[in-house]
Amino acid sequence: MAHPVTNTIAGKTVGPVGYGLMGLTRPWAPTEYPEAAKIMKTALDQGANFWNGGMFYGPPHANSLHLLKYYFENNPEDAKKIVLSIKGAYDVKTFTPTGSPEAIRAAVEEAVRVLDGTVKIDVFQCARVDTTVPIETTVKALAELVKEGKIGGIGLSEANANTIRRAHAVHPIAAVEIELSLFTPDPLTNGVVDTCHELGIAVIAYSPVSRGWLTGEYRSNDDIPADDMRRRLPRFGADVFDQNFKLVAAVEAVARRKGATVAQVAIAWVRRQGAIPIPGTTRAERVVENCTDVPLGEDDLAELQRIMDTFPVAGERYGGKFEAQLNQ
Template sequence: MVGSITPATIANKAIGPIGFGLMSLTRPWSPTEYPAAAKVMKAALEHGANLWNGGMFYGPPHANSLQLLKYYFDNYPEDAEKVVLSIKGAYNPRTHTPDGSPEGIRASVKEALKILGGRIKIDVFECARVDPKVPIETSVKALAELVEIGKIGGIGLSEVSASTIRRAHAVHPIAAVEIELSLFTPDVLTDGVAETCQELGIPLIAYSPVGRGWLTGQFRTPDDIPKEDFRRMLPRFQPEVFGQNLKLVEEIEGFAKRKGVTVAQIAIAWVRLQGAIPIPGSTKIERVIENCEDISLSEEDLVDIQNRLNNFPVLGGRYPKQVEARVK
């Protein structure tokens, strides 16, 4: 039986104030070989990033997050009790549609557990998106039943509004809410999501804390994005807005240089100070170590950063319009 995961448990078991996203290791256009990926994951754990976040659709069916986790814990079974595992599912990547029905949720959890084969518990299971055809109460009730019988430890929500969080939490305590949060995407700080999570005591898990790679400094022109990389489809990376968005990167680079740290470290530290647990991903051990380093920002630093955000607003949405309509 999996012990029930409460919001307090998630916050306490995440040893450091940072987690690790598995998506970067299973990207279809540039997958990382499992032995190398395992070393990156080991480095994350050794540096305090023990909240691991994966998805059943991160990569092809035969090589997604679960397959990678299976490989990792076959080689490091002793680490299973050290990791807090959050998995997203109940989503069809071929049609880009969620399935929040009780049947769909049960089938997704069953498949995830089958692949993991008892190597590690699923501490938090999230429906990757809210199914517009199914009331959130129905989906959460189905997940609550899986918690009750010990199939999963707790219930997470992904890409949800403040009102959806409240409706879900009224059915069963929510263990975590995963949402995009970065200097490029501070929306949840003003749309009620962060405020609601704070009020209800729900940990906020921040994916893409370095702005989908913008705040690593690796992109200077649109041609720097690999040809098969999905970011080529995202509005913020389009040629007509790329130059304007690069200006914000350059502003944060100047700030980071003055502090003697990297842009990514500034970005991650800023997210942490918003009360969230960032889950950056990486394919390189040295980047993982860099991301896990504890960087301090003063009140003056935060004001300075905010001024730069105000002066160089980000252009373009998070997703193409047809996808944006399915978020929240």
């Protein structure tokens, strides 16, 4: 069954598909700023006005914030057209979230400093939930920053349903970012999506094409370059690759019938779950593809559900310590 999307975030209207900036500032293969700006402009032209970046997307001197500053220095007229969400409060040296009031304030003030007035942060998200700090304490600190006008709203990432309710009781939560895709439908059954819909919180879906799985580009484990980070992700492992590709092949059949690409079907499915997908790409033509909606009727949704039931995905999303930080 299709669900309505909450398309107002921090008092602003967002399009049905957003854009994730991570790929443009990845440290192992960054995109030059002039080229990245063209891709971002293409996203905005396609109606993808919800932009999602991170303070740890790239090195400290060249992360999403620096790219955004460059973009809006050169395109100041676009600053009011987008809804900007920034993830932070995460220590990349120890790979742990930092939800204390001091860490929250330091992260937000650093983000504001780097952006230097070129664009406002509409939503600041804690990249993960710091389980050593009560969520009420973290949200109270963020609420003070909203009151001061440093950020427009508060977001959470990878929070479970109970945490979302506790946070929302302290201050309205503008958005919750979770992984949601045909490979990762868990938020539909663990209460996260239902809770967000009940409370009027926008659901932001990262990795809607499952880190490239649902583009159809990877057809064997050998297709993944030796230095590609996906080599370290359990779902791309040689021991499970063939099992997981069965789901891709089945979705390809649906895409052919719909006259669409696998990615378009995958993104359309996420939208029908009442979420705003934020696919990321370093190619302008892919942006256009990702923003082209494919109508999915109830029969299509039922078929995709049968595919997920028939071909369960093998392997954890991240594995190890990173897996333990999910759904907290």
